[in-house]
Amino acid sequence: MRLQNKIGVIVDSFRVGVKEGLLKAKQVGADGVQIYAVRGEMDPELLTPAKRKEWKAYIESLGLEVSALVGDLGGHGFQDRRENVWKVEKSKRILDLAVELGTNVVTTHIGIVPEDENGEVYEAMHTACEELSRYANGMGAYFAIETGPETAARLKSFLDKLSVKGVAVNFDPANMVMVTGDDPAQGVRTLRDYIVHTHAKDGIRLQETDPRNIYGALGYEPLDHERIARMVTDGEFFREVPLGQGAVDWPAYLQALQDIGYEGYLTIEREVGERPEEDIAEAVRFLRQWK
Secondary structure (H helix, E strand, O other), rough: OOOOOOOOEEHHHOOHHHHHHHHHHHHOOOOOOEOOOOOOHHHHHHHHHHHHHHHHHHHHHHOOEEEEOOOOOOOOOOOOHHHHHHHHHHHHHHHHHHHHHOOEEEEOOOOOOOOOOOOOHHHHHHHHHHHHHHHHHOOOEEEEOOOOOOOOOHHHHHHOOOOOOOOOEOHHHHHHHHHOOOHHHHHHHHHHOOOOEEEEEEEEEEOOOOOOHHHOOOOOOOOOHHHHHHHHHOOOOOEEOOOOOOEEEHHHHHHHHHOOOOOOOEEEEEOOOOOOHHHHHHHHHHHHOOO
């Protein structure tokens, strides 16, 4: 197996600000970057046309390209119809920025897709995603849902019900092994028609629990929410670890991506740890063994 995929890094994983993070991404040998664009330096509401051009020119001057923007708005994703008015509009503005910076992908969490397809939460999520899907499709772009909160099969069923494919998938293998227990390689095959971006992350599942205890859900309240919150924070349910040290079967997973013809980015995400720069540099080396 020989991979042709480019390697990306989430700039914010370095925890040093965007400009310094871009420099570090270049130093570790990344081809591209993903940037958080909800608030802070890259909030679309704060970037004038001139500033957007300045950022684009700076990124290109480093020999980097933008693989995607992060547009995760938090909360319960798009489960709450009342919140969706501003969230949908904010998501559109993030996509506008993405296109101006040279990418056509914005990754996001939409909330756990419920099993009940006839409920109000499912309908609220479907309505919001249908609007976003049409908007993205009209620009030749994608809002890419990150895998993990539900099984690949349930996510595919949800996506199949949208009229166009402007809402797609950001495949994160670690979220699957840490939370749902799904097999990433099989998940790739299940979602093959929707994968437009991936995160390179690894992890270990320590004990099984309802995904709602980890991601939360509208109308769901654990019996002992303080204990659940403590267990999530303390890493008693799962643990994110450096690439190659977790439960993701990387040869099988990468082979599955190759088998479906995926040619997009493998973007390294490191959300924990005391030495992010070293972990990310090692992750780049880990992935390059297949190139």
